[in-house]
Amino acid sequence: MTLKLVPDDPKEVIVAADDTSVLARVLVVDDEAAIRTALSRFLKMRGFHAVPVASGAAALEAMQQQHFEAMVSDVRMPGMTGLELIAPALAKEPDLAIVMLSAVNDAITASTALSRGASNYLVKPIELTDLHRAVVEALARRQKNIDHRRSEEQAQAELARQLESIDKDRNSLQSLTVGVAHSVITAMETKSPFMAGHSERVAELAVGIARHLKLDEATVEAVRIAGLLHDVGTAGISEMVLAKAGSLTPEEMAHVREHVRIGMEILSPLRYLGRVLDYVCDHHEHFDGRGYPRGVSGEAISLGGRILAATDAFDALTSPRPYREAISAMAAVTALDARAGTLLDPAVVLALRTVIAQREESRTA
Secondary structure (H helix, E strand, C coil): CCECCCCCCHHHCCCCCCCCCCCCEEEEECCCHHHHHHHHHHHHHCCCEEEEECCHHHHHHHHHHCCCCEEEEECCCCCCCHHHHHHHHHHHCCCCEEEEEECCCCHHHHHHHHHHCCCEEEECCECHHHHHHHHHHHHHHHHHHHHHHHHHHHHHHHHHHHHHHHHHCHHHHHHHHHHHHHHHHHHHHCCCHHHCCHHHHHHHHHHHHHHHCCCCHHHHHHHHHHHHHCCHHHHHCCHHHHCCCCCCCHHHHHHHHHHHHHHHHHHCCCHHHCHHHHHHHCCCCCCCCCCCCCCCCHHHCCHHHHHHHHHHHHHHHCCCECCECCCCHHHHHHHHHCCECCCECHHHHHHHHHHHHHHHHHHHC
């Protein structure tokens, strides 16, 4: 591998005064001594605390001894490869910013590295300025994720305070409900750009379906509140899993399904919500009984839950995801028609089709 060596004159190496990478601890993993020494020397001159190691096993051992903010690792190494190192490294340091280096410009390897949690993938020979930029950007992304998590924790703490206030002051339940819903939506929207506005859209469409089904206004309002709150449990789901560009593993799918249980744990103190809790609990139940968490079928699923299942699926199809583009509203309805009687209640799907058709007609009028 060819490296562009750092100038011997320190005056030629400029470190910006506001560079957040200063004193960040970086683990440098490469089986070639000359390369890891050069990389470590360069990173140290750029203000990092760099620790060079010769293998994946040595990297994990170093992480047992001290904390690291970032890791720069070669992909191809004897024994444990760089790709194999990513998962155990993240298990030890969940917020670790990872930059992978490879002599092979291979899209599959790069995609695998990024899907496993790497922040960037650089192809050798490497310009050291590019490496510095990649490490700084990875650390900035790491800090952004930490800030998001803190924001979620603050939102959850605020939600807990509001729940306590509800128990103490029954006369302010309605106003506090609005506050709780706002806190939940804010927490969700800071989690992922793909989730922005999801709960509000689900709630709005669910109201339209409930009114088309001629439900009473109290039920319509319960459906609306459940739509706003249905995904509160995603605050406890890994951002990496939610943003994964590809199919989820069985373990990741089981982790995502935990959001219903987490949501119910968060909302259960709101006993006054009554059937809203049933609707939230049931929004991933399938009409044929193959859903979760209860695995019930047909009319054993609350009507609000059946409505939310349809509107949640519709919004997922018509919203972009890391692994696909959004589809049109009518194409989504057609796709859901095929799931009537299995995933969804046929009567609710028919109402959904009517509501969406009316909405589309009003937009083109």
